[in-house]
Amino acid sequence: MTSASLLDVSKSYGRTPVLQNINLKINSGEFLAVLGPSGCGKTTLLRVLAGFEAPSAGEVQLGDQTVAAHGLMVPPEKRGVGIVFQNYALWPHMSVAENVGYALKVARLPRPIREERVGEALATVDLAAFAERRPADLSGGQRQRVALARCLAARNNLVLLDEPLANLDVHLRATMEEEFRRFHRESGATLVYITHDQSEAMALADRVAVMDKGRILQCASPRQLYREPASATVASFIGDGLLFPVENVRPEHAGRVRATLLGVEVALRAEAAQGPVPMAIATCHPSNLRLSGPNEANGLDVVITSRVYRGGRWSFEIRPHADPSLTYTIDLPDHGGSLPQPGEDARVAFDDLWLLPEGQGTQFDFTKTNQSSPTDQKKVFQCV
Numbered sequence: 001m002t003s004a005s006l007l008d009v010s011k012s013y014g015r016t017p018v019l020q021n022i023n024l025k026i027n028s029g030e031f032l033a034v035l036g037p038s039g040c041g042k043t044t045l046l047r048v049l050a051g052f053e054a055p056s057a058g059e060v061q062l063g064d065q066t067v068a069a070h071g072l073m074v075p076p077e078k079r080g081v082g083i084v085f086q087n088y089a090l091w092p093h094m095s096v097a098e099n100v101g102y103a104l105k106v107a108r109l110p111r112p113i114r115e116e117r118v119g120e121a122l123a124t125v126d127l128a129a130f131a132e133r134r135p136a137d138l139s140g141g142q143r144q145r146v147a148l149a150r151c152l153a154a155r156n157n158l159v160l161l162d163e164p165l166a167n168l169d170v171h172l173r174a175t176m177e178e179e180f181r182r183f184h185r186e187s188g189a190t191l192v193y194i195t196h197d198q199s200e201a202m203a204l205a206d207r208v209a210v211m212d213k214g215r216i217l218q219c220a221s222p223r224q225l226y227r228e229p230a231s232a233t234v235a236s237f238i239g240d241g242l243l244f245p246v247e248n249v250r251p252e253h254a255g256r257v258r259a260t261l262l263g264v265e266v267a268l269r270a271e272a273a274q275g276p277v278p279m280a281i282a283t284c285h286p287s288n289l290r291l292s293g294p295n296e297a298n299g300l301d302v303v304i305t306s307r308v309y310r311g312g313r314w315s316f317e318i319r320p321h322a323d324p325s326l327t328y329t330i331d332l333p334d335h336g337g338s339l340p341q342p343g344e345d346a347r348v349a350f351d352d353l354w355l356l357p358e359g360q361g362t363q364f365d366f367t368k369t370n371q372s373s374p375t376d377q378k379k380v381f382q383c384v
């Protein structure tokens with residue numbers, strides 16, 4: 001197993017910065033996903049790790065070896081890194097077994113060792129029966145498994161995967177997710193998995209690095225990203241988080257604060273060191289709001305602007321009376337009772353709120369966020 005570190009890595013093409021001061025330590029044996037919108041620099045980060053690009057500044061370390069630094073550049077073939085691309089990158093004229101064993105042949109390993117390793121690798125990805133086939137005669141999922149077998153046979157301790165499921169249909173993607181989990185478990189390799197699909201990243205990775213505009217916004221476990229986003233961009237992206245302006249933030253005890261949210265007194269989770277601030281941003285997910293009785297204290301008075309039945313639950317679009325320029329989509333389970341109609345007033349209460357640690361809120365334009373539907377499973381990253 002191998003750890004990998006990017007130390008203050010920047011990369012520019014001409015004058016255009018593509019990676020900016022990236023600091024990232026990928027632990028040995030970890031499954032790390034890099035998640036971000038098209039053009040944010042994910043592939044460049046992977047190419048810098050693999051050795052296809054030299055960083056403009058900073059250092060890359062694999063294990064305890066520095067492989068890129070000022071005046072030093074270890075080439076890709078000397079880094080022992082496996083790569084799985086979305087287009088598989090298999091040799092069309094070679095059989096499956098020859099593709100899997102190609103790197104071993106180039107490394108001049110004796111034939112019996114090669115055959116043994118290729119046989120083991122193909123068995124692990126369930127392709128032993130396909131050893132003599134050509135890539136053209138395989139399905140997309142099978143080709144991707146050949147690419148994984150190639151990493152297994154080469155005993156790559158670090159495997160980089162660049163949107164490996166992008167070309168596969170939805171059904172096959174689910175099967176392949178399981179295949180990646182198994183590959184990770186059985187190989188023990190360190191995996192860096194690039195994707196713009198948050199559900200894929202959340203389902204697979206130990207930690208997810210959320211990238212935007214060449215920077216890492218937050219790197220944390222899927223649960224922490226969901227429950228404790230570090231910024232408004234991460235909050236609104238992960239799980240369709242809703243953003244609310246809050247005022248007069250008062251710490252109560254470590255990790256808990258009170259604040260005024262659109263005129264309503266609320267309790268929030270917060271960082272342990274959160275101090276008092278006059279304005280900030282609170283976030284929760286569409287399922288963290290519920291309808292409360294009109295006499296229940298601390299509810300937010302809203303008007304229902306639309307509702308859509310989503311099978312077992314309803315999506316309601318609401319506008320707070322305190323600021324009708326804001327729109328929020330909330331998610332309510334269908335318990336069979338009567339629910340308010342569009343045009344009617346209602347009161348909603350918050351089950352769980354998180355105070356964003358970055359403390360701003362004065363300059364933030366809340367009307368540009370909170371527009372998405374929770375059923376969209378936002379596949380593509382949107383920036384606030």
Ligand SMILES: Nc1ncnc2c1ncn2[C@@H]1O[C@H](COP(=O)(O)OP(=O)(O)OP(=O)(O)O)[C@@H](O)[C@H]1O
Nearest residue numbers: 013016018036037038039040041042043044045196
């Ligand atoms: N060789 C190059 N020369 C100039 N600009 C480049 C080069 N390679 C990439 N870029 C630019 O760098 C930025 C980041 O590209 P990169 O491929 O790393 O993004 P990405 O997040 O992987 O995007 P996608 O998800 O669309 O693959 C883009 O604006 C791209 O146009």
